[in-house]
Amino acid sequence: MQAVEPLLLSGNLAIAYAVKQLDVDVVAAYPITPQTTIIEKISEYVAKGELKANYILVESEHSAISACLSAAASGARVFTSSSSQGLLLMHEILFITSALRLPVIMAVANRSVSAPINIWNDHGDIMPQRDTGWIQLFVESAQEAYDKIIQAYRIAEDDRVRLPIMINIDGIVLSHTYEPIYPISDSEVSSFSPWNLYSTRLDPDNPLTMGAFCYPDYYFETRYQSAKALRDSLPIISKVDEEFGKLSGRSYGITSPFKCDDADTILISMGSISTTVRATVKKLREKGEKVGMISLRLFRPFPFDEIIKSIKNAKAIGIVDRALSPGAIAGPVFTDVTSALYLSKMSIPAANFFVGLGGRDVKMNDIEIIFDKLKGIAKTGIVKEHSHYIGLRG
């Protein structure tokens, strides 16, 4: 790896820069805060001729994802991006994209959902997309967002995978914060993620139909096939991350356990908040507290075994959720982690911590409060209340 000059970019601009280097063919998106500057920058690249892509102006997010799906069906490399209400409007097409096995790449700048209108960060928009069959990655920094966009095309276009991918960046926190980005060169990008033209695509010389009407005798097998591909993609995602590490010196892992080996209490979180958790763990370790953390970088497929391996010696675990799941037992991440515990015949006490909804700041002090509660649980082994709403008034 040769030394490169860093670029000062926000998370959104870092993504746009990666998309330009990846030489995508079709971009269709509709502006929505906090994602807008991604597609704004890409439109500028296209206008200046720096990216030779077909930039489709659409009238809604529903059309944006439909245009991307169709372009991908013809074998084009595509990109789109959305947030919040826009992502919700894409919802029905997301299922179609994964079932048709089309490698559409989308950056999602995570934002809360209405009502009331709020443009700040939480995971309220992404959790309703949980079961759409997409690979879902979460990142902690703009650099990681840049790196994951490059990896995403290689993963998605891999014939063993052939699934769409969402790269989730925390809105405002990552999308609009500038940091030094160390890019890899254009030639490194094109050799790491070469355009992989798949055989099953719309082609006038070899006509075919995708996703036509299907009787009960074929539907189950078709849906199972894409769900199975999503489960099986986990080692491939992991391998691509490792190989990217060899190229760039940056490898992140899937769950990135930190100080988990001898930890009594472990906190599991997703996205930029994990950086705050890691800093808090370092601080508490200096005081002699046996704490650890996991940054869940891959949400779908859910890294079941990797989590169990890291938490098996803990006396209490906490799971951070940044979206409510009204009427459910607990938050979506908590439900997945505790299912993994049950299936592994482990009965580690677990508690769910809801934080940072609608962009409310989560500080190290909040994380210390969480670890304090976990310490109490670890001591007694009893979870009196499994859902905690940190910072909620009243």
Next chain:
Amino acid sequence: MKKLPNWNEMEKGFITRTLSESINKTGTWRTFKPVIDYSRCTKCGWCIVYCPEPCIYSEATKDGKVVIDYDFCKGCGICAEECPIRCIDMVMEE
């Protein structure tokens, strides 16, 4: 009956190739079946024009007999309704 493919024997996505209609017969939905009374049929071809499938055709013989392809006929009854001399009967499927 032909064994249906397992999930891993199917192409990725739900792909239908051209000429798949020669494999996948779609005429199994019918409740009523149109039957032409050939003693009265004038071969006017009106039913061929109206069939939405289209699965009625005139045989490529000198005789030009009008026939219904029951592998694809859904039994909609439009041919029976439109036949100018009413020589097509809708008969309940056995």
